Amino acid sequence: MYTEAELRALEALQGESTVSGLAEELDRSRSYVSELVTRMESKGLVHTSREGKQKRINRSDARAIELFDSFVQQYTHIPFPELLGGATLRILYYLQSPASATQLAEQVGVHRSTVHRSLSPLENRGMIYKSDGKYTLNDDFKELSTVAREFAHLRHRHRIEDHTESFTILWESLDDCLVQTRAEIKADAFLLTGPELFQAYDLPLMARQRRYYLYSETVEEVSPAELCCHMLVVDDGTRSQSYCLLLLSEAAIDRDEVLQAAQKYEVDEQVSNLLEYLDTEGESRSGRLPRWEEFRDLADEYGVAV
Structure with a gap:
C-alpha cells in the first residue's frame, strides 16, 4: 500500500515544506526526495504547488x-x-x-x-x-x-478523483470499490456495472442519470453474479430486487458463485432471500419482494422463463 520511505516522509512533513527542506529533514538527496514526493502525490498523501522555482509540499488532510x-x-x-x-x-x-x-x-x-x-x-x-x-x-x-482501512480509502478516492470530481463510494475492499457518479469514466480499471449493464442481458433498467463502476485492477469483466450483488448495494428496493430475480433466472447464475459474491459485497441476506423466493416460486417472500404473480408477469414481459 505504502512504502517505509513514504511513511517516513509523511512523519517528517509537519507543516508546509519544500523538496530541499524535506531532503534535509530526511538526510537524503534532493533528487531522491523529488521522486519520492512525486510518488506520494500520485497516492494522495501530499499535494504540491509552485511558488516561483520552489515546489511547496503539504500533507493531505485525509x-x-x-x-x-x-x-x-x-x-x-x-x-x-x-x-x-x-x-x-x-x-x-x-x-x-x-x-x-x-x-x-x-x-x-x-x-x-x-x-x-x-x-x-x-x-x-x-x-x-x-x-x-x-x-x-x-x-x-x-x-x-x-x-489501514482509511489509507485504502484514501487510495480509492485519489484514483477516482483523477476521473471525476463528484462521486460516492458505495462499497470498498482493500483493492476494489464500487463507485456512483454522473460522469462517464473510460479508464480500463473502471468497469461499468449497475442498471446500465442490465441492458447486456436484454433487461433495460433506467439508470436515473447516474453511472456505476467497479474499480478493480484484477477483474476483467463484471459477472452476472457480481452484477446482481452490485445492484443490491446500489438499491435493494422492490424494483431492483425484481430485476435481480430476472437476472438470476435469465443468466442461470451458479448458486455457489452468487453466494460467494454476496458474502464479498455484504448482501448475503438479500441474495439468500432471492434464491429462496425462486426455489419456492414466491411462497417464501420477504417484505420487499413482489408477489409471485407480479414477478411472473414481469418475466413474461421480458421473455424470461421462471
Whole structure:
C-alpha cells in the first residue's frame, strides 16, 4: 500500500515544506526526495504547488493521516513507518477481528510467510499477540486496522478523483470499490456495472442519470453474479430486487458463485432471500419482494422463463 520511505516522509512533513527542506529533514538527496514526493502525490498523501522555482509540499488532510499522526505522537518510541511499510498495512486491513495467518494470506493475496514476516515485528513489541493460532491486535493498537482501512480509502478516492470530481463510494475492499457518479469514466480499471449493464442481458433498467463502476485492477469483466450483488448495494428496493430475480433466472447464475459474491459485497441476506423466493416460486417472500404473480408477469414481459 505504502512504502517505509513514504511513511517516513509523511512523519517528517509537519507543516508546509519544500523538496530541499524535506531532503534535509530526511538526510537524503534532493533528487531522491523529488521522486519520492512525486510518488506520494500520485497516492494522495501530499499535494504540491509552485511558488516561483520552489515546489511547496503539504500533507493531505485525509483522516488516514490524522490517525497515523495520533499513533506517531502518542508512541514516539515506536518506529511506525518501519513497522507499517510494505505489506503490513494491507494485512492490518483485515485484522479488525482475530484471524489466522492462512486467513490473512488468502484475503490479502500473499504467502503465509509474508504474513508472519510482516506481523512479527509488531508481535515482538506487544502490539499484536497470538491466541488459538490467530493474530489479534492489543487493545491499545486496535485502531491500527482502522488506519489501514482509511489509507485504502484514501487510495480509492485519489484514483477516482483523477476521473471525476463528484462521486460516492458505495462499497470498498482493500483493492476494489464500487463507485456512483454522473460522469462517464473510460479508464480500463473502471468497469461499468449497475442498471446500465442490465441492458447486456436484454433487461433495460433506467439508470436515473447516474453511472456505476467497479474499480478493480484484477477483474476483467463484471459477472452476472457480481452484477446482481452490485445492484443490491446500489438499491435493494422492490424494483431492483425484481430485476435481480430476472437476472438470476435469465443468466442461470451458479448458486455457489452468487453466494460467494454476496458474502464479498455484504448482501448475503438479500441474495439468500432471492434464491429462496425462486426455489419456492414466491411462497417464501420477504417484505420487499413482489408477489409471485407480479414477478411472473414481469418475466413474461421480458421473455424470461421462471
